[in-house]
Amino acid sequence: MKITLNNTEETFDKNELTISDLLKLSNFSYKLIIVKVNGKLLRKEAYDNTIVKDGDDVMVLHLVTGG
């Protein structure tokens, strides 16, 4: 499947992935992240059972301390 990940088109072997799988595959290992799927904020509790499909738009951003 092809998805848009952080504004870049990415291809994955599988046709479906959970957000948790996607974060692992893409090495998003930061402690605090924000995930949006097709523009909607996804709560952490939903990472394991939210399925990403072909054509989805996923944005992952890192929150790091400092200000």
Next chain:
Amino acid sequence: MTFEEIKSILKNHTVGIAGAGGLGSNCAVALSRVGVGKLIIADFDVVNETNLNRQYFFKHQLGEKKVSALKNNINRINPETEIIIHDLKLNENNLVNIYKDCDIIVEAFDIAEMKQIIIETCMSKLPDKPLIIGSGIAGWGKSNEIRIRQSENLYICGDEMTETSTQNPPLAPRVGIVANMQANTVLEILLNTNHKDEDYAE
């Protein structure tokens, strides 16, 4: 646009600033200098010696509440900006009420967990309001790694990488870049109503 035209637009707008530290104090000063009409600033902290390496405060203000010290400093630069201050710790319950009448909200906390709270709260309760966050400002150099990304109403300024630590402290130049990038994004939104999302694509 001339500066007079720019000021005539900005004076009718209100910007909320969540936090009055390195990001918030510098962003607020930049927005006041260019003529934003009203700023709503919240913070619970007092000015500390260790803040002076990056925050818009003066030595004689040590121990003062950050929000009142910042209000005084801004009044000396541009008294035409109305400054509303809230001396309190923001949380998911009070921030909606404080910032609901702003045109744009600037997130200027230091702790990552607080950044998460404001993003989640704004996206669920104030979804139509642009939110500009700062993430990744620590250290020095690597100016080119500081960038801006946009996803609908959410704008992220910073390198999204460098975390503050004793070996990688937040310092005036990089914090100032991100604070001013946040202010610059406010102007872009307020002055350029027809701005396109593609402008921010990586």
